Amino acid sequence: MMNQYCGTSRIAGCQFSLHPMSDQFVNIILSTLEEVDTSKVWMETDDISTCIRGKMVHVFDVVKAVFLHAAKTGEHVAMNGTFSIGCPGDSEADVYMDETDVPVNEEKMSEISQPAGCKFALYPMGTEDYMDKIYEQINLSNDRNVDVTSVHYATRLDGDVHDIFQALYESFDLVQQKVSHVTMTFSLSANSPTNR
C-alpha cells in the first residue's frame, strides 16, 4: 500500500465544480479561483471541475472560500463535489502536507455572511457498520447551528455558509478518525430564486 501519511496528517482532497447561473459564469469561475488563496493545496482545473489536495483543514478552507467568493456576487451559484480522505491511490501531494494548520482564507471571508442550502452524503468505505457511522454524524448535525433535514440518500443543511462548512468538516473529520477511507459528496446552492 502506498504511504498516505506525512507526520500525523493524511492527504485529503476535493473534486468540485462551480456553476454560476449567470452569463458572466466564465469570469465568476476564473476570478473566484484567482481570488482565493490556494497556496497551501495542490490544485488542478480543467473544463469540468477543479481538484485540490492537501491537509483537510486547507482543503475545506479553499472549497468554502471559492463558494463564498462566488456567492457574494449575488448571482445564483451552485457547487457540487466530492471530498475524499485515505484513498489508497493518493500519495503524491506530500509536499503540501508540511503546511501549518492555519486556514489562509478564513480572515478575508469571516466577514461574509451568506445563507445557503446544502445536501451531503457520507460514504465510509470498506466497513460493515457503515450505516452506524453515518447515523452518528446525522444526529450530531442536529446540534450545529444549521437546520437539519433528512432527505432520500442525503442530509440537508440550511444556514449560513460558515456553519454549513463547520458541520460538513466535523462530520467528515469524525468519520475519518474511525474509518480509513471516507468520501463525502455535497451539493450547495446560494441566492436561488426558488423558495425552499
Ligand SMILES: Cc1ncc(C[n+]2csc(CCO)c2C)c(N)n1
Ligand atoms: C471550480 C470549477 N472548476 C472548473 C470548472 C469548469 N469550467 C467551466 S467554465 C470554466 C471557465 C472557462 O474555461 C471552467 C474552468 C468549473 N465549472 N468549476
